[in-house]
Amino acid sequence: xxxxxxxxxxxxxxxxxxxxxxxxxxxxxxxxxxxxxxxxxxxxxxxxxxxxxxxxxxxxxxxxxxxxxxxxxxxxxxxxxxxxxxxxxxxxxxxxxxxxxxxxxxxxxx
Amino acid sequence: xxxxxxxxxxxxxxxxxxxxxxxxxxxxxxxxxxxxxxxxxxxxxxxxxxxxxxxxxxxxxxxxxxxxxxxxxxxxxxxxxxxxxxxxxxxxxxxxxxxxxxxxxxxxxxxxx
Numbered sequence: 093x094x095x096x097x098x099x100x101x102x103x104x105x106x107x108x109x110x111x112x113x114x115x116x117x118x119x120x121x122x123x124x125x126x127x128x129x130x131x132x133x134x135x136x137x138x139x140x141x142x143x144x145x146x147x148x149x150x151x152x153x154x155x156x157x158x159x160x161x162x163x164x165x166x167x168x169x170x171x172x173x174x175x176x177x178x179x180x181x182x183x184x185x186x187x188x189x190x191x192x193x194x195x196x197x198x199x200x201x202x
Numbered sequence: 203x204x205x206x207x208x209x210x211x212x213x214x215x216x217x218x219x220x221x222x223x224x225x226x227x228x229x230x231x232x233x234x235x236x237x238x239x240x241x242x243x244x245x246x247x248x249x250x251x252x253x254x255x256x257x258x259x260x261x262x263x264x265x266x267x268x269x270x271x272x273x274x275x276x277x278x279x280x281x282x283x284x285x286x287x288x289x290x291x292x293x294x295x296x297x298x299x300x301x302x303x304x305x306x307x308x309x310x311x312x313x314x315x
Binding site: 096123125127132133134135136137140148150182184186190191192193194195196 | 242
């Protein structure tokens with residue numbers, strides 16, 4: 093049983109560009125959350141998707157958007173990238189219980 | 203964004219020593235969680251606490267959910283080199299906020315053999 097899988101693992105983008113990160117939840121998990129973890133900090137909640145709808149949102153600008161597909165997989169999109177968006181982006185999935193994290197996607201904005 | 207106050211920020215200990223770290227919040231949480239994160243990996247759940255006053259063990263790890271629901275601590279007994287990593291506390295509310303975790307800043311643990 094695969095855990096939470098994320099892609100790509102590393103990527104480099106230029107300021108102003110757009111990026112899409114992808115997440116496949118643990119088998120059977122219907123809820124997907126995204127977190128941003130800056131270097132030396134704890135993860136910060138971006139938003140959560142359930143039944144293809146955004147259910148909760150943290151304190152992130154509208155440049156951060158997402159989507160959940162019928163198979164529960166999810167995408168995180170970030171527009172107009174800033175240098176400060178450089179971070180590890182973590183996906184977490186859950187099914188009314190323990191929250192499991194993927195290994196993350198490292199985004200560097202130059 | 204809001205973060206929990208986690209201390210200490212870092213610890214350097216000898217193998218075999220016990221370790222204690224704690225987390226405090228100005229807000230009440232219904233669930234306290236402790237995660238460990240190794241370099242290049244995502245956080246892995248160590249212990250989950252669901253009830254105020256609850257004391258839970260997982261091998262050499264013991265964690266407690268504070269009575270006020272605003273704090274938690276994690277103890278590691280008889281540390282070994284593979285305990286090295288970053289430990290995070292996280293709080294979670296229930297209801298509509300289920301699944302939204304608020305994390306501490308992390309405690310970096312170094313164990314000298």
